[in-house]
Amino acid sequence: MELLFYSLAGIIVIVVIAVSRKSIVAGMEARSDINRENKPGDTEEGIEDITNENIEKTNEQVKIINQIDDLILIVDKFKNIKFFNNSAKKKFGENNLNKHVATLLRVPDLLQNIDLVLLKKETITMDLELSSPSFQFFKVHLFSGPTSYVDDPDSVVLFLKDLTDIIKAQRFKSDFVANVSHELKTPLVSIKGFLETISGHAKDDLEAQKKFIPIMLEQADRMESLIKDLLSLSKIELEEHIQPQDKVNLKEILNNVEDIHQKNLKPFEFKNNIKDDFFIKGDHEKLIEVFSNIIDNSIKYSDKNKKIEINCGQGNGKVIGDSYTVSIKDNGIGIPTEQIPRITEIFFRVDAAKSKKVGGTGLGMAIVKHIVNQHRGELEIKSEAQSGTEIKVHFSKF
Numbered sequence: 499m500e501l502l503f504y505s506l507a508g509i510i511v512i513v514v515i516a517v518s519r520k521s522i523v524a525g526m527e528a529r530s531d532i533n534r535e536n537k538p539g540d541t542e543e544g545i546e547d548i549t550n551e552n553i554e555k556t557n558e559q560v561k562i563i564n565q566i567d568d569l570i571l572i573v574d575k576f577k578n579i580k581f582f583n584n585s586a587k588k589k590f591g592e593n594n595l596n597k598h599v600a601t602l603l604r605v606p607d608l609l610q611n612i613d614l615v616l617l618k619k620e621t622i623t624m625d626l627e628l629s630s631p632s633f634q635f636f637k638v639h640l641f642s643g644p645t646s647y648v649d650d651p652d653s654v655v656l657f658l659k660d661l662t663d664i665i666k667a668q669r670f671k672s673d674f675v676a677n678v679s680h681e682l683k684t685p686l687v688s689i690k691g692f693l694e695t696i697s698g699h700a701k702d703d704l705e706a707q708k709k710f711i712p713i714m715l716e717q718a719d720r721m722e723s724l725i726k727d728l729l730s731l732s733k734i735e736l737e738e739h740i741q742p743q744d745k746v747n748l749k750e751i752l753n754n755v756e757d758i759h760q761k762n763l764k765p766f767e768f769k770n771n772i773k774d775d776f777f778i779k780g781d782h783e784k785l786i787e788v789f790s791n792i793i794d795n796s797i798k799y800s801d802k803n804k805k806i807e808i809n810c811g812q813g814n815g816k817v818i819g820d821s822y823t824v825s826i827k828d829n830g831i832g833i834p835t836e837q838i839p840r841i842t843e844i845f846f847r848v849d850a851a852k853s854k855k856v857g858g859t860g861l862g863m864a865i866v867k868h869i870v871n872q873h874r875g876e877l878e879i880k881s882e883a884q885s886g887t888e889i890k891v892h893f894s895k896f
Protein backbone atom coordinates (compact mmCIF):
# COMPACT_ATOMS: atom_id res chain seq x y z
CA MET A 499 0.00 0.00 0.00
CA GLU A 500 2.77 2.44 1.03
CA LEU A 501 4.80 1.43 -2.01
CA LEU A 502 1.82 2.14 -4.25
CA PHE A 503 1.32 5.52 -2.56
CA TYR A 504 4.97 6.47 -3.01
CA SER A 505 5.01 5.27 -6.59
CA LEU A 506 1.99 7.45 -7.33
CA ALA A 507 3.56 10.41 -5.50
CA GLY A 508 6.71 9.78 -7.52
CA ILE A 509 4.81 9.80 -10.79
CA ILE A 510 3.05 13.07 -9.86
CA VAL A 511 6.40 14.74 -9.14
CA ILE A 512 7.76 13.36 -12.41
CA VAL A 513 4.90 15.00 -14.26
CA VAL A 514 5.64 18.29 -12.50
CA ILE A 515 9.30 17.97 -13.39
CA ALA A 516 8.50 16.97 -16.95
CA VAL A 517 6.26 20.00 -17.39
CA SER A 518 8.79 22.36 -15.92
CA ARG A 519 11.97 20.66 -17.04
CA LYS A 520 12.42 23.10 -19.88
CA SER A 521 12.38 25.90 -17.36
CA ILE A 522 14.55 24.11 -14.87
CA VAL A 523 17.28 23.89 -17.38
CA ALA A 524 16.78 27.49 -18.30
CA GLY A 525 17.27 28.17 -14.61
CA MET A 526 20.38 26.09 -14.62
CA GLU A 527 21.64 28.24 -17.45
CA ALA A 528 20.57 31.39 -15.72
CA ARG A 529 22.51 30.39 -12.64
CA SER A 530 25.49 29.46 -14.81
CA ASP A 531 25.75 26.27 -12.82
CA ILE A 532 26.52 24.17 -15.83
CA ASN A 533 29.73 23.90 -17.71
CA ARG A 534 28.44 24.12 -21.21
CA GLU A 535 30.02 22.79 -24.32
CA ASN A 536 28.96 24.82 -27.33
CA LYS A 537 27.15 22.77 -29.89
CA PRO A 538 26.75 23.68 -33.56
CA GLY A 539 22.95 23.91 -33.21
CA ASP A 540 23.08 26.38 -30.37
CA THR A 541 22.08 29.82 -31.52
CA GLU A 542 22.29 33.26 -29.95
CA GLU A 543 18.59 33.78 -30.73
CA GLY A 544 17.65 30.70 -28.71
CA ILE A 545 19.40 32.03 -25.67
CA GLU A 546 17.91 35.49 -26.10
CA ASP A 547 14.49 33.88 -25.69
CA ILE A 548 15.07 33.68 -21.97
CA THR A 549 13.65 36.93 -20.77
CA ASN A 550 14.18 38.23 -17.26
CA GLU A 551 10.64 37.15 -16.47
CA ASN A 552 11.48 33.65 -17.60
CA ILE A 553 14.58 33.56 -15.46
CA GLU A 554 12.65 34.62 -12.37
CA LYS A 555 10.00 32.00 -13.00
CA THR A 556 12.65 29.41 -13.52
CA ASN A 557 14.54 30.29 -10.38
CA GLU A 558 11.27 29.91 -8.48
CA GLN A 559 10.87 26.43 -9.95
CA VAL A 560 14.42 25.46 -9.08
CA LYS A 561 13.68 26.68 -5.54
CA ILE A 562 10.64 24.39 -5.39
CA ILE A 563 12.65 21.45 -6.68
CA ASN A 564 15.24 22.16 -4.03
CA GLN A 565 12.54 21.86 -1.36
CA ILE A 566 11.56 18.35 -2.46
CA ASP A 567 12.69 15.51 -0.23
CA ASP A 568 13.37 13.28 -3.22
CA LEU A 569 16.68 13.26 -5.01
CA ILE A 570 16.82 14.75 -8.51
CA LEU A 571 19.85 14.52 -10.77
CA ILE A 572 20.22 15.37 -14.44
CA VAL A 573 23.02 13.77 -16.43
CA ASP A 574 24.20 14.45 -19.97
CA LYS A 575 24.80 11.81 -22.62
CA PHE A 576 28.24 11.12 -21.13
CA LYS A 577 26.49 10.47 -17.81
CA ASN A 578 28.15 13.47 -16.23
CA ILE A 579 26.03 15.18 -13.59
CA LYS A 580 24.74 18.54 -14.79
CA PHE A 581 22.19 19.33 -12.10
CA PHE A 582 21.33 18.03 -8.67
CA ASN A 583 18.85 19.35 -6.16
CA ASN A 584 19.49 20.04 -2.48
CA SER A 585 18.33 16.59 -1.34
CA ALA A 586 20.81 14.96 -3.72
CA LYS A 587 23.49 17.32 -2.42
CA LYS A 588 22.69 16.31 1.13
CA LYS A 589 22.93 12.64 0.24
CA PHE A 590 26.00 12.65 -1.98
CA GLY A 591 27.89 15.81 -1.01
CA GLU A 592 28.25 19.26 -2.54
CA ASN A 593 30.97 18.88 -5.13
CA ASN A 594 29.60 16.46 -7.64
CA LEU A 595 28.74 18.73 -10.56
CA ASN A 596 30.24 17.40 -13.81
CA LYS A 597 31.33 14.16 -12.15
CA HIS A 598 30.35 10.87 -13.74
CA VAL A 599 27.19 9.45 -12.13
CA ALA A 600 29.02 6.16 -11.45
CA THR A 601 31.19 7.97 -8.91
CA LEU A 602 28.04 8.29 -6.79
CA LEU A 603 26.00 5.29 -7.91
CA ARG A 604 28.12 2.48 -9.25
CA VAL A 605 25.19 0.31 -10.31
CA PRO A 606 25.47 -1.39 -13.73
CA ASP A 607 21.65 -1.61 -14.18
CA LEU A 608 21.29 2.11 -13.58
CA LEU A 609 23.99 2.96 -16.13
CA GLN A 610 22.40 0.62 -18.67
CA ASN A 611 19.00 2.19 -18.09
CA ILE A 612 20.44 5.67 -18.64
CA ASP A 613 21.70 4.41 -22.02
CA LEU A 614 18.26 3.00 -22.79
CA VAL A 615 16.53 6.29 -21.98
CA LEU A 616 19.03 8.16 -24.16
CA LEU A 617 18.36 5.74 -26.99
CA LYS A 618 14.61 5.22 -26.78
CA LYS A 619 13.46 8.36 -24.96
CA GLU A 620 11.21 6.26 -22.74
CA THR A 621 10.55 6.49 -19.02
CA ILE A 622 12.06 3.64 -17.03
CA THR A 623 11.35 2.77 -13.40
CA MET A 624 13.74 0.60 -11.42
CA ASP A 625 14.56 -0.42 -7.85
CA LEU A 626 17.96 0.58 -6.58
CA GLU A 627 19.40 -1.12 -3.53
CA LEU A 628 22.69 -0.02 -2.02
CA SER A 629 24.44 -1.83 0.79
CA SER A 630 27.33 0.53 1.43
CA PRO A 631 27.87 2.48 3.65
CA SER A 632 24.52 1.22 4.97
CA PHE A 633 21.38 -0.31 3.49
CA GLN A 634 19.50 2.13 1.24
CA PHE A 635 16.60 1.53 -1.10
CA PHE A 636 15.34 3.88 -3.82
CA LYS A 637 12.61 3.70 -6.43
CA VAL A 638 14.27 5.39 -9.43
CA HIS A 639 12.38 6.96 -12.33
CA LEU A 640 14.54 7.78 -15.33
CA PHE A 641 13.24 9.88 -18.17
CA SER A 642 14.45 11.91 -21.05
CA GLY A 643 15.80 15.24 -19.88
CA PRO A 644 15.47 18.80 -21.13
CA THR A 645 15.67 19.39 -24.87
CA SER A 646 15.51 23.16 -25.09
CA TYR A 647 17.96 25.74 -23.84
CA VAL A 648 20.62 23.09 -23.38
CA ASP A 649 23.57 22.64 -25.59
CA ASP A 650 23.11 18.96 -25.65
CA PRO A 651 19.60 17.68 -26.25
CA ASP A 652 20.45 14.26 -24.84
CA SER A 653 20.10 14.32 -21.10
CA VAL A 654 18.42 12.08 -18.56
CA VAL A 655 16.58 13.00 -15.37
CA LEU A 656 17.08 10.62 -12.45
CA PHE A 657 14.34 10.94 -9.87
CA LEU A 658 15.16 8.93 -6.74
CA LYS A 659 12.45 8.27 -4.18
CA ASP A 660 14.06 7.19 -0.91
CA LEU A 661 12.07 4.19 0.43
CA THR A 662 14.79 2.97 2.80
CA ASP A 663 12.72 3.31 5.99
CA ILE A 664 9.64 1.64 4.51
CA ILE A 665 11.56 -1.29 3.00
CA LYS A 666 13.55 -1.71 6.23
CA ALA A 667 10.31 -1.84 8.24
CA GLN A 668 8.77 -4.33 5.79
CA ARG A 669 11.82 -6.59 5.87
CA PHE A 670 12.06 -6.32 9.63
CA LYS A 671 8.42 -7.38 9.90
CA SER A 672 8.81 -10.43 7.69
CA ASP A 673 12.14 -11.41 9.33
CA PHE A 674 10.46 -11.01 12.70
CA VAL A 675 7.52 -13.25 11.80
CA ALA A 676 9.91 -15.86 10.36
CA ASN A 677 12.09 -15.72 13.51
CA VAL A 678 9.17 -15.98 15.93
CA SER A 679 7.67 -18.89 13.97
CA HIS A 680 11.00 -20.66 14.00
CA GLU A 681 11.59 -20.05 17.72
CA LEU A 682 8.13 -21.40 18.59
CA LYS A 683 8.20 -24.27 16.13
CA THR A 684 11.37 -25.85 17.51
CA PRO A 685 10.06 -26.62 21.03
CA LEU A 686 6.64 -27.49 19.66
CA VAL A 687 8.05 -30.09 17.25
CA SER A 688 10.07 -31.55 20.10
CA ILE A 689 7.02 -31.78 22.43
CA LYS A 690 4.96 -33.36 19.64
CA GLY A 691 7.69 -35.93 18.95
CA PHE A 692 7.89 -36.99 22.60
CA LEU A 693 4.08 -37.14 22.90
CA GLU A 694 3.91 -39.39 19.84
CA THR A 695 6.56 -41.65 21.37
CA ILE A 696 4.99 -42.00 24.80
CA SER A 697 1.50 -42.46 23.38
CA GLY A 698 2.78 -44.90 20.73
CA HIS A 699 5.45 -47.54 21.03
CA ALA A 700 6.59 -46.38 24.50
CA LYS A 701 3.01 -46.45 25.81
CA ASP A 702 3.85 -48.85 28.61
CA ASP A 703 7.46 -47.85 29.07
CA LEU A 704 7.52 -46.02 32.42
CA GLU A 705 11.25 -45.37 32.17
CA ALA A 706 10.85 -43.56 28.84
CA GLN A 707 7.96 -41.51 30.20
CA LYS A 708 10.01 -40.49 33.25
CA LYS A 709 12.76 -39.34 30.92
CA PHE A 710 10.63 -37.51 28.34
CA ILE A 711 8.10 -35.68 30.51
CA PRO A 712 10.67 -33.33 32.14
CA ILE A 713 12.07 -32.52 28.67
CA MET A 714 8.58 -31.73 27.43
CA LEU A 715 8.00 -29.48 30.41
CA GLU A 716 11.27 -27.69 29.73
CA GLN A 717 10.25 -27.10 26.10
CA ALA A 718 6.82 -25.85 27.20
CA ASP A 719 8.59 -23.46 29.62
CA ARG A 720 10.69 -22.22 26.74
CA MET A 721 7.59 -21.47 24.70
CA GLU A 722 6.02 -19.73 27.67
CA SER A 723 9.11 -17.53 28.25
CA LEU A 724 9.21 -16.65 24.59
CA ILE A 725 5.56 -15.60 24.52
CA LYS A 726 5.99 -13.65 27.78
CA ASP A 727 9.00 -11.78 26.35
CA LEU A 728 7.25 -11.14 23.03
CA LEU A 729 4.23 -9.65 24.79
CA SER A 730 6.52 -7.55 26.96
CA LEU A 731 8.39 -6.30 23.92
CA SER A 732 5.28 -5.41 21.96
CA LYS A 733 3.79 -3.58 24.98
CA ILE A 734 6.93 -1.55 25.60
CA GLU A 735 7.31 -0.70 21.91
CA LEU A 736 3.82 0.78 21.93
CA GLU A 737 4.55 2.84 25.05
CA GLU A 738 8.11 3.88 24.25
CA HIS A 739 7.18 7.50 23.51
CA ILE A 740 5.54 8.00 26.93
CA GLN A 741 8.15 8.71 29.60
CA PRO A 742 7.12 7.30 33.02
CA GLN A 743 6.67 10.00 35.67
CA ASP A 744 6.59 8.18 39.04
CA LYS A 745 9.23 8.91 41.69
CA VAL A 746 11.01 5.58 42.11
CA ASN A 747 14.00 4.54 44.18
CA LEU A 748 16.75 2.59 42.42
CA LYS A 749 17.84 1.09 45.75
CA GLU A 750 14.39 -0.41 46.30
CA ILE A 751 14.20 -1.72 42.72
CA LEU A 752 17.57 -3.44 42.93
CA ASN A 753 16.71 -4.97 46.32
CA ASN A 754 13.51 -6.34 44.79
CA VAL A 755 15.45 -7.81 41.87
CA GLU A 756 17.87 -9.39 44.32
CA ASP A 757 14.95 -11.00 46.16
CA ILE A 758 13.49 -12.33 42.91
CA HIS A 759 16.82 -13.89 41.89
CA GLN A 760 17.78 -15.04 45.39
CA LYS A 761 17.53 -18.74 44.49
CA ASN A 762 19.71 -18.43 41.38
CA LEU A 763 22.19 -16.13 43.11
CA LYS A 764 23.02 -18.65 45.81
CA PRO A 765 26.15 -20.06 44.15
CA PHE A 766 27.33 -16.52 43.36
CA GLU A 767 29.51 -14.13 45.21
CA PHE A 768 26.89 -11.41 44.93
CA LYS A 769 27.50 -7.91 46.21
CA ASN A 770 24.79 -5.28 46.14
CA ASN A 771 26.65 -2.17 47.31
CA ILE A 772 23.69 0.22 47.12
CA LYS A 773 23.10 1.77 50.54
CA ASP A 774 21.62 5.20 49.67
CA ASP A 775 18.36 6.23 48.07
CA PHE A 776 18.60 7.19 44.41
CA PHE A 777 15.38 8.71 43.11
CA ILE A 778 14.62 8.85 39.40
CA LYS A 779 11.49 9.34 37.28
CA GLY A 780 10.40 5.88 36.26
CA ASP A 781 8.12 2.87 36.26
CA HIS A 782 8.91 0.49 39.14
CA GLU A 783 7.78 -2.71 37.40
CA LYS A 784 9.52 -1.95 34.14
CA LEU A 785 12.79 -1.11 35.89
CA ILE A 786 12.56 -4.41 37.74
CA GLU A 787 12.30 -6.03 34.29
CA VAL A 788 15.43 -4.14 33.12
CA PHE A 789 17.62 -5.19 36.03
CA SER A 790 16.15 -8.71 36.18
CA ASN A 791 17.16 -9.26 32.56
CA ILE A 792 20.65 -7.86 33.10
CA ILE A 793 21.29 -9.85 36.29
CA ASP A 794 19.72 -12.93 34.74
CA ASN A 795 22.30 -12.68 31.92
CA SER A 796 25.15 -12.25 34.41
CA ILE A 797 23.98 -15.45 36.12
CA LYS A 798 23.49 -17.37 32.86
CA TYR A 799 26.71 -16.35 31.18
CA SER A 800 29.10 -16.86 34.11
CA ASP A 801 30.60 -20.30 33.84
CA LYS A 802 33.44 -20.35 36.36
CA ASN A 803 34.06 -17.03 38.04
CA LYS A 804 30.76 -16.43 39.81
CA LYS A 805 31.13 -12.87 41.05
CA ILE A 806 28.47 -10.21 40.45
CA GLU A 807 28.68 -6.68 41.80
CA ILE A 808 26.04 -3.95 41.75
CA ASN A 809 26.79 -0.27 42.32
CA CYS A 810 24.98 3.00 41.95
CA GLY A 811 26.35 6.52 42.05
CA GLN A 812 26.49 9.95 40.45
CA GLY A 813 26.26 9.79 36.67
CA ASN A 814 28.99 10.97 34.35
CA GLY A 815 27.22 13.07 31.75
CA LYS A 816 25.84 10.30 29.54
CA VAL A 817 22.38 11.79 29.90
CA ILE A 818 21.51 15.47 30.04
CA GLY A 819 21.46 17.08 33.49
CA ASP A 820 22.15 15.52 36.88
CA SER A 821 22.11 11.75 36.68
CA TYR A 822 22.65 8.44 38.43
CA THR A 823 24.41 5.42 37.01
CA VAL A 824 23.71 1.81 37.96
CA SER A 825 26.48 -0.64 37.17
CA ILE A 826 26.16 -4.44 37.07
CA LYS A 827 29.46 -6.18 36.69
CA ASP A 828 30.06 -9.87 36.24
CA ASN A 829 33.17 -11.96 35.65
CA GLY A 830 31.56 -14.31 33.19
CA ILE A 831 32.24 -15.42 29.62
CA GLY A 832 32.06 -11.86 28.25
CA ILE A 833 30.96 -10.68 24.82
CA PRO A 834 33.34 -10.38 21.83
CA THR A 835 33.84 -6.61 21.33
CA GLU A 836 32.56 -6.59 17.73
CA GLN A 837 29.28 -8.24 18.82
CA ILE A 838 28.49 -5.74 21.58
CA PRO A 839 26.41 -3.36 19.40
CA ARG A 840 24.25 -6.30 18.28
CA ILE A 841 23.22 -7.80 21.61
CA THR A 842 20.21 -5.48 21.92
CA GLU A 843 18.86 -6.73 18.55
CA ILE A 844 15.85 -9.00 18.64
CA PHE A 845 16.89 -12.68 18.68
CA PHE A 846 20.60 -11.92 18.52
CA ARG A 847 22.72 -14.28 20.64
CA VAL A 848 26.49 -14.59 20.64
CA ASP A 849 26.13 -18.35 21.02
CA ALA A 850 22.59 -19.54 20.21
CA ALA A 851 23.14 -23.07 21.55
CA LYS A 852 24.46 -21.74 24.86
CA SER A 853 21.57 -19.26 25.19
CA LYS A 854 18.97 -21.97 24.52
CA LYS A 855 20.66 -24.32 26.96
CA VAL A 856 20.31 -21.75 29.75
CA GLY A 857 16.71 -20.91 28.79
CA GLY A 858 17.38 -17.67 26.89
CA THR A 859 14.88 -16.23 24.42
CA GLY A 860 17.23 -13.76 22.70
CA LEU A 861 14.83 -10.93 23.63
CA GLY A 862 16.04 -9.85 27.08
CA MET A 863 18.46 -7.14 26.01
CA ALA A 864 16.04 -5.84 23.35
CA ILE A 865 13.48 -5.37 26.13
CA VAL A 866 16.14 -3.65 28.29
CA LYS A 867 17.02 -1.25 25.48
CA HIS A 868 13.41 -0.25 24.81
CA ILE A 869 12.61 0.29 28.51
CA VAL A 870 15.77 2.37 29.02
CA ASN A 871 14.84 4.43 25.93
CA GLN A 872 11.36 4.95 27.33
CA HIS A 873 12.99 6.31 30.51
CA ARG A 874 15.16 8.60 28.32
CA GLY A 875 18.15 6.84 29.84
CA GLU A 876 21.32 5.45 28.26
CA LEU A 877 22.64 1.92 28.11
CA GLU A 878 26.40 1.34 28.10
CA ILE A 879 27.92 -2.11 27.60
CA LYS A 880 31.57 -2.85 28.30
CA SER A 881 32.82 -6.35 27.69
CA GLU A 882 35.46 -8.54 26.15
CA ALA A 883 35.38 -12.24 25.43
CA GLN A 884 36.40 -14.19 28.55
CA SER A 885 36.84 -11.02 30.64
CA GLY A 886 33.41 -10.41 32.10
CA THR A 887 30.80 -7.80 31.31
CA GLU A 888 29.83 -4.49 32.86
CA ILE A 889 26.45 -3.04 31.99
CA LYS A 890 25.78 0.53 33.02
CA VAL A 891 22.41 2.22 32.91
CA HIS A 892 22.28 6.01 33.21
CA PHE A 893 19.12 7.86 34.33
CA SER A 894 18.29 11.52 34.97
CA LYS A 895 17.66 12.33 38.63
CA PHE A 896 14.07 12.90 39.75
Ligand SMILES: Nc1ncnc2c1ncn2[C@@H]1O[C@H](COP(=O)(O)OP(=O)(O)O)[C@@H](O)[C@H]1O
Binds near residue numbers: 849
Ligand atom coordinates in the same frame (compact mmCIF):
# COMPACT_ATOMS: atom_id res chain seq x y z
N1 LIG B 1 26.44 -10.61 30.97
C1 LIG B 1 26.63 -11.24 29.79
N2 LIG B 1 27.74 -11.99 29.58
C2 LIG B 1 27.96 -12.61 28.41
N3 LIG B 1 27.12 -12.54 27.36
C3 LIG B 1 26.01 -11.81 27.49
C4 LIG B 1 25.70 -11.12 28.71
N4 LIG B 1 24.53 -10.47 28.53
C5 LIG B 1 24.11 -10.75 27.27
N5 LIG B 1 25.00 -11.55 26.64
C6 LIG B 1 24.92 -12.05 25.24
O1 LIG B 1 23.91 -11.31 24.58
C7 LIG B 1 22.92 -12.18 24.04
C8 LIG B 1 21.57 -11.51 24.07
O2 LIG B 1 21.11 -11.37 25.38
P1 LIG B 1 19.56 -11.46 25.67
O3 LIG B 1 18.87 -10.52 24.76
O4 LIG B 1 19.34 -11.34 27.12
O5 LIG B 1 19.18 -12.93 25.14
P2 LIG B 1 19.29 -14.36 25.84
O6 LIG B 1 17.89 -14.78 25.98
O7 LIG B 1 20.04 -15.18 24.86
O8 LIG B 1 19.97 -14.20 27.16
C9 LIG B 1 23.03 -13.46 24.85
O9 LIG B 1 22.60 -14.57 24.12
C10 LIG B 1 24.51 -13.50 25.15
O10 LIG B 1 25.18 -14.08 24.05
Ligand SMILES: [Mg+2]
Binds near residue numbers: 791794860861863
Ligand atom coordinates in the same frame (compact mmCIF):
# COMPACT_ATOMS: atom_id res chain seq x y z
MG1 LIG C 1 18.90 -12.83 28.54
